[in-house]
Amino acid sequence: KAGVTQTPRYLIKTRGQQVTLSCSPISGHRSVSWYQQTPGQGLQFLFEYFSETQRNKGNFPGRFSGRQFSNSRSEMNVSTLELGDSALYLCASSLGPEGRYRPQYFGPGTRLTVL
């Protein structure tokens, strides 16, 4: 079974631009979560989607948004990029809310650099 895939793997943008990152979960997984990883802040939860609905959101400004499609694929968007948005963005999928014991499986991440 294929793992979580994220595209693109690397991205370079300039301040003020916007960016869209894509995540395809493991087949059969219905929950997709997004995390930001930076050297200073570590791993921080952005948001989680299940059945095309955002169920949980971390403490990030409104410039960060996401959505999930009917096939469980997810995208996240960052508008008006700032230098501090440079990070590794990780997507994780899991089976869903049937039980909190179900672990999340992570993709390789998208490395975003904002110049």
Add this chain to the structure above:
Amino acid sequence: GDSVTQMEGPVTLSEEAFLTINCTYTATGYPSLFWYVQYPGEGLQLLLKATKADDKGSNKGFEATYRKETTSFHLEKGSVQVSDSAVYFCALSSDANFGNEKLTFGTGTRLTIIP
């Protein structure tokens, strides 16, 4: 709120040495606990998990026991190999977030094994 405190790194050990990486947590309810590993240039891989008190998670020679009385989940391995060099993250999924998939991570511990 939920939090995870991890042993500061970096940790450098010789091959075949005994490894302990300390992890303590603060959470409401009865969280599930995880150890994830991140190899250079990759996303996170689930190493092991425990879902209730006194559970022992194990995988690839690594072990961790869920200790509710000390709110700890220390990672151990009896004999490390060069291939174990990576960054290790302790994480929890809080009972307060039942049905939601948010993970709270520690800051990570970089482990280097020298031959």
